[in-house]
Amino acid sequence: MSTTPAPAAHRTAVAASRGPVARLFGGFGFQILAALVLGVVLGLVAVTIGPDAAGGPNGLAATLGVIGTSYVTLLKAAVVPLIFTAIVASISNLRRVRNAARLAGQTLLWFAITALIAVTIGIVLGLVIQPGARAGDGLEASEPHTVGTSWNFLVGLIPQNFLGLSISSSLDADTGAVASSVGFNVLQVIVVAFAVGLAALRVGKRAEPFLAFTESLLKVIQRVLWWIIRIAPIGTLGLIGSAVVNYGWGKLANLAWFALAIYIGLVLVLFVVYPILLKSHGLSIRQFFSGAWPAIQLAFVSRSSIGTLPVTERITERNLGVPRAYASFAVPFGSTTKMDGCAAIYPAIAAIFVAQFFNVPLTPLHYVLIAVVSVLGSAATAGTTGATVMLTLTLSTLGLPLEGVGLLLAIDPILDMGRTAVNVAGQALVPTIVAKREGILDEELYNAPRQGLPFADDSADDDLQGDLDAELEAVRAAQSGTSAEDAPAKR
Template sequence: MNFTQRILISMFLGILFGIILNISYSIFGFNINFLVEHILYPLGSIFISLLKLMVIPLVFVSLVCGVTSLQSLDALRRISLKTISLYLVTTSLAITIALALAYIISPGDSINISLIRDYSFESQATLSFSSVLINIFPDNPIRAMADGEILQVIIFALLFGFALAISGEKGKKVSHFFTDLNEVIIRMVFIIISIAPIGVFALIARTFAIQGIEVLLPLLSYCISVILALLLQLSLVYGLLLYLSNIGFIKFLKCMREAISFAFSTASSSATIPVTLDAVEKKLHVKKSIASFTIPLGATINMDGTAIMQGVATVFIANVYAIDLVFSDYLMVIITATLASIGTAAVPSAGMIMLAMVLEQVGLPVEGIALVLGVDRLLDMFRTSINILGDSAITCFIAKTEDKY
């Protein structure tokens, strides 16, 4: 039985077990707290903690290796420009698709505003754009690593890799060390991933045990809108990139099965980096010099799924509060959500904080986020799957333009 099959079976059993636990509690009154909070929760949390343990070293070392392997500064500049430009373009298209679809469906028209009483959302102070920009650049790389500030780590890795690339023979010696270190880190990651079926089962089971499926019913139109927008982004935008890369759409999905399963289970783009890299390099045959640069970068700044959620949620909340958005509001959402997605940490549900920024920019009540909190964790799994597929499709396209297959 291969890794994908084990992950899928764990997901299915986790969903089934979680629903059984939820029914046992809600209908029969059984006490499931010990099982959910003292068995499933520790197992899932330990698994996620082990994955997070490797995120910073993996991102830093793989980016340094990616930059130094590009061989020339012209190649580094060219690929960096292509990568960041494509990530911004696909995110802009994602939010546009989300807004258009949500405008047509109007998912919040049938929702009673009194639902807000059932949920709570503690509004946090949102940073200004200038503050977000300043916070991207580290003043202490060690502290950035310790605090898990992945954007700051990326900036430091790019600068460090650039310095190595222009340091001649001395730089090559250090580059060889990082190449060897990268292999060790990858092996460590796959040791941790070998216990993924247990962690996936615990994470999925706890999610469904706590939330059940009834939480989806009042917000069904919202959930459908988000998932439809995600599928449109996958089939239209990524489909076009794959067509231009001479890669079949079905072949691409088959090659990415393990990464999709892992992203869906963990709801973390960063945690999925090693699996995504493995699929892109070994199954889609992209050169490591490209993949090791674009995939870690995309896991942080290419959040198309998050941008789609922000677009649909904005229209949904506007519908619920009976607030009409004008063209300038939609344009502001596109700009803000695109920039906000770059600042969204690649960890579960961080997009909610960025959604608050988007809502404030168009004058919508931030407390409306309470309406979608109940289903955010479930939809986060779908969003993360799209995020990593976007990273991979763009990587394939860049590899095609650079003749790096």
């Protein structure tokens, strides 16, 4: 009698059939690392070549920039339909889960717990390292593009249209050309999706065709996203190469201590706090990082939690074993509100830096306010400019000069790489911990070997199950010394 092996068994057997070289070069993590190294090399080459005759970027630099921005644009283009369909589908799936409200509460609780730990680390590092007192001379301030206030979050909850889309136009004074761009507020998309999903549940059986269509559309979008994910190494090469060309490390000179404090905090959260939380819940640290690393890598080079969302949701569900119904709710929600890097470590250290730079004394109450704003106010960054908004919100709350934001903008892109990587790691960590605590984590999938199919991604898709069965039969046939065609007859 024929039985269909579990996805983990498929991956293990398929991986075993490949040679060590094929497994190495076929691994998605290796491809991303190779793209990172090659991107740095090409970026340094572009810097060495210098600008073109007209003073603009040379051909190599321009090419790297186009590759990087095009890949991020592809990711962002898929975010809106992904969030909408995933949340509507997840709400419909939560009907089958008895403790849906408890899962949501536990998610928010662990968002707050990890944010509190991160902001505490940030405050301690700011006081110990004293980055503001060590700042170099010649810092040039510029005005922040967006100022965060406590109203940003409340106003952002109100959808401007069905999907929170907005169109902005600008006129080039020299050429007279009009440039238009379309943006979206992720928080508004989530609100609309929640409202539609809840309404569909209230309608009942008459909404079944709509829910079935939404789930089918989600499958289609996930397949498109899989294609985008597969070319991530190419996008990574362009993104990191462009970053080397545009930012380099020279701008760190005057803010070296500040940058050092930020990255120490990020490393402590990512490689000390998160592993402790995993170990305390009986989860393998190695398995978590091997499963989440593709998303962490992509977040580092893309500097976008939203742009990385498709990858984060995929690895949380397919590598870490979080149930789809819960992952499709927790990960999109976390991508707008769970930001240990941008909304906890960074504003804490940056606020202390500004206070020290301008010789403004801080009291214990100020440190409490930093923690409160970081834990409760991170949602105000949703759909805006991330860490800059969070920092201006923190400085406004403390009564510190907003000019301090401009001091830090010069090296913000360099810091944003690490911040976003920690954000995304936390967005995968919390659903994993909550699923483990609630007894719904697929631990077999969590502990499965990571070799073989990249992300263990498409192995659970019904349309690929036949291909996997055939490949597994070929492995079994090779081990038994029979042909693949004869294998089914011997079962």
